Amino acid sequence: MKILECPINGPRPIQEFIFGGEYRPMPDPDKVSDEVWADYVFNRAGEPGIKHEWWYHLSSGTWFIAEHDTVKDVFIKTYLHQDMNENE
């Protein structure tokens, strides 16, 4: 069974989690051009590598960030969004 570490609840089976996609800082929609906004809405960094991803722990309703190696399927670390700067 694959285990993912929830920053609040500790290690839990991956079935308890939902993948929320790549972490992408949102540009200010009032200040950017339509192209930049469309790029934010649709385009993704689809290449393999170590990525910052949003994950959601279903049972406790926790959104958090996971650093995930998408080639080896290994989770390197997980933390809450508010702690992102310390973990970078």
Added chain:
Amino acid sequence: MPYRLLRFALSKKYPEPRMFTEPDKLKKHYDVVIIGGGGHGLAAAYYLARDHGITNVAVLEKNYIGSGGTGRNTAIVRSNYLTAEGVRFYDKSIKLFQDLSAEFNLNLFYSERGHFTLAHTDSALRTMRWRAEVNKHMGVESVLVDRAFIKEKIPEIDLDCGHNMPIIGALYHPPGAIARHDAVAWGYGRGANMRGAEIHQNTTVTGIEVKNDKVVGVKTNKGMIETNKVLSAVAGYTPHITRMVGLRTPIVVHPLQACVTEPIKPWLNAIVVSASFHLYVSQSSRGELVMGASLDPYELHSTRSTLDFAEGLSGHMLELFPFLSEINVMRQWAGLSDMTPDFSPIMGKTCVEGFYIDAGWGTWGFKATPASGKTMASTVANDQDDETIKPFNLSRFGQYELVGEKGAASVGH
């Protein structure tokens, strides 16, 4: 022992002609370089040579022919999609498929089985009625059928699914077929090679040279090639290639797993799909049940297999066909699906002159092989998007003109 076999044993050289020649070296210049030796890339090379007389073409494959999505799908061909754009495109493909064995003089085991998409909920039935009407309007055989009809065609099915989610109807698509998927790649490869195109296996593209927004060359592990036209047909590996020319796309890669059982007596003629059960199954001409599921739930660039998948899929298989409980699963594998947000492909020209893209094939790439090859060949030859694929251009995202294809296999609705 037959004499033919003996000849193979005694000969130092391979005594039969191979499907295609294997050139040692890359030429310095090609008119068109196709990245990806799967069905799509080889089909494009074939139609470039046959329909447009462009034969100075190299197909570069980093592994062996058909080693990617082409050899990993569940080989289903159908055209009962939801959008007019989708139906038009996939119907073109199915019509090409029907004549392909004769055209190649190679048996693709193309077998029309009839395709059932089961509805377990009212909302699924509603979408199917919508699909049936769009299909009929576009001249595609597609009809909504009731439980009695399903039972008559597939007597082994448990319509009540163990009283979990009873089947209430289905979308029936008689031309739905299966084919031997690697033979499709070989047939296109041989046809393209006979007409002059070169196939280079074990050749990895390491870079694409772009000057003033124009393609001028391709770097490979076997040297540099000069060319002004590059077609990327690498499905699950698209983000590697688009990065080389500085393009961004909405493609996200998820693995899609499939498996086959041991061969058993022929009993299942139809192709059965249930979106609610995340399941599709057909019986191959060898007797194996070929089964697939929905996408793995998170982004991953690995073709690993999981027990979760085999367990989940088998559970649902037994709800539909309880008598299979003693049948063993023989092999399990995964392929990479390059998913787009609207479940439609990304095809055609790009903002980099001479760079053409054929991607976003997610879970629907195999059935598109002939039509994709034909339309991409015409796009590359004329440097203008073929009429059928205009709605699928990469620029649709920037213009917010998506093609919402809810008829795609992975969409549970």
